Amino acid sequence: MKERLLIADVRMPDGMRVDVSVVEGKIDAIGPDLRAENTVARENGNGALLLPGFVEGHTHLDKTMWGMRWYCNSVGPKLTDRIENERRFRAESGHDAAAASLALARAFLQMGTTRLRSHVDIDTDAGLKHLEGVLKTRDTLRDVLDMQTVAFPQSGMLKREGTVSLLDDALHAGADVLGALDPALIDGDPVASLNATFDLASRHQKPIDIHLHEPAEIGAFTMNLLLDRVEALGMQGRVVISHAFCLGALPPRERDPLLERLAQLNVALLTTAPASVPVPPLAVCIEKGVTLFGGNDGIRDTWNPFGSPDMLERAAQIAMRYDLRRDDAIAMAFDCVSDAAARGCGFADYGLHAGARADLVLVDAETVAHAVAARPVRKLVVANGRVVARNGRLIEDL
Structure with a gap:
C-alpha cells in the first residue's frame, strides 16, 4: 500500500488556498478540495502559509x-x-x-x-x-x-x-x-x-x-x-x-x-x-x-x-x-x-509542485516577507513526505 499524506487548507505564497497530497515522499497534487482516500494520514493546516523546505x-x-x-x-x-x-x-x-x-x-x-x-x-x-x-x-x-x-x-x-x-x-x-x-x-x-x-x-x-x-x-x-x-x-x-x-x-x-x-x-x-x-x-x-x-x-x-x-x-x-x-x-x-x-x-526535485520531493513547512504568517521578518514557530515540517517536527518540536524518533 502506498504511503499517503493529505495536508488540508494551506495557503500558497501567492495566497491561493489549497490542499497538498503527498504519495511516497513526493508531492502528488496541489489544489483546492483534494479528495482523501481512507488510507490517508491527514494534517489540517488551518490556513497556515505553505513554504518549501x-x-x-x-x-x-x-x-x-x-x-x-x-x-x-x-x-x-x-x-x-x-x-x-x-x-x-x-x-x-x-x-x-x-x-x-x-x-x-x-x-x-x-x-x-x-x-x-x-x-x-x-x-x-x-x-x-x-x-x-x-x-x-x-x-x-x-x-x-x-x-x-x-x-x-x-x-x-x-x-x-x-x-x-x-x-x-x-x-x-x-x-x-x-x-x-x-x-x-x-x-x-x-x-x-x-x-x-x-x-x-x-x-x-x-x-x-x-x-x-x-x-x-x-x-x-x-x-x-x-x-x-x-x-x-x-x-x-x-x-x-x-x-x-x-x-x-x-x-x-x-x-x-x-x-x-x-x-x-x-x-x-x-x-x-x-x-x-x-x-x-x-x-x-x-x-x-x-x-x-x-x-x-x-x-x-x-x-x-x-x-x-x-x-x-x-x-x-x-x-x-x-x-x-x-x-x-x-x-x-x-x-x-x-x-x-x-x-x-544541485538539489533535484525541489519546490512546491507535483513531482517534487515533499519537503514542506507550515507557519502562521500572511506572506513570505512576514515569515522572514517574524520567523514564527514552525507549525509543521515535512521532510521527504514524513512529518519530522510539529509546533517547533522535533519528532523524537529521528
Whole structure:
C-alpha cells in the first residue's frame, strides 16, 4: 500500500488556498478540495502559509559546538590564526564531529531545513576523522535530510604535504563535492592550486565549491583563472564560488564582466551576507543571470559565536545586508535560502509542485516577507513526505 499524506487548507505564497497530497515522499497534487482516500494520514493546516523546505547552502556541521558549553573566543585577527586555533582546540578537546554534526543537523530539521550542504575539514593532522563523523550523521538522517558533504582543505591544497592525497581519499570515502580555499593568499600559487583542484575533481567527476575570501583585484585574478578551467574542462553548472568578497569591492567596469562570465558558465555564488566585508551585489547578480544563494557558514564554533539553524533568520540577515524592505524584495532574500540555493547546490526535485520531493513547512504568517521578518514557530515540517517536527518540536524518533 502506498504511503499517503493529505495536508488540508494551506495557503500558497501567492495566497491561493489549497490542499497538498503527498504519495511516497513526493508531492502528488496541489489544489483546492483534494479528495482523501481512507488510507490517508491527514494534517489540517488551518490556513497556515505553505513554504518549501529550506536549503542551507553553506555550513560546517563538523566544527559546531551547538548545544555544548560556551567557547570563550580570544583568537587573533588573521585567517591563519583562526585555522591554527581551531586545529589545536579540536585536537586537545577531543571534539566529536559525529555528535556535534548530528545535534546541529537535527536542529536544522526542527526549524524547517530539509536540504543542506556542509563543508567538512580534511586535515593532515586529523585525516578523515571529521568526515567520518559527518558521514555518520548523513547516514542517520538519510531518510529525511538530503545532505551534501564537501571535502574541504581548511589549510589550502598545497600548504600541508599530503592534503591532495587525503582529499582523494575523502572523495573515495563518500564526500559529494570537492572544496578548496584561497589559491593565491593561502596556497601562494593560484595556478598550481587550481590545477590540483580541477584535476582531482575531474578524476572523480565531482563538483567543486571553493572558499574565495581574496579581496578586490587578487580575487578577480583568481576568479578568472578558475573560470578559464571551468570553460576548458566543461564544468559548467558544477562549480560554486563561496563568499566571493572581491565582487563586492570591484568597480562595476571590472565586476560586471566577471558576472557575465559567471552567468555564461553557470557558476553559482554563495554569500553568508556578513556585515563586516564586501558582498556580491544581489540585484546585479539577478539582473546578469547569476545564481546567488545563502548560507550560515560556521554556527557557534571557534571561529564565530553567531549563527543559527533557522534559515528564515539567515534570509532576514540577507535582507538587512542588502537593504531589502519591500515585500517583493524580501521574497528575493527568501529565494536565497530556497529555490536559488537548491539550484546552486544541485538539489533535484525541489519546490512546491507535483513531482517534487515533499519537503514542506507550515507557519502562521500572511506572506513570505512576514515569515522572514517574524520567523514564527514552525507549525509543521515535512521532510521527504514524513512529518519530522510539529509546533517547533522535533519528532523524537529521528
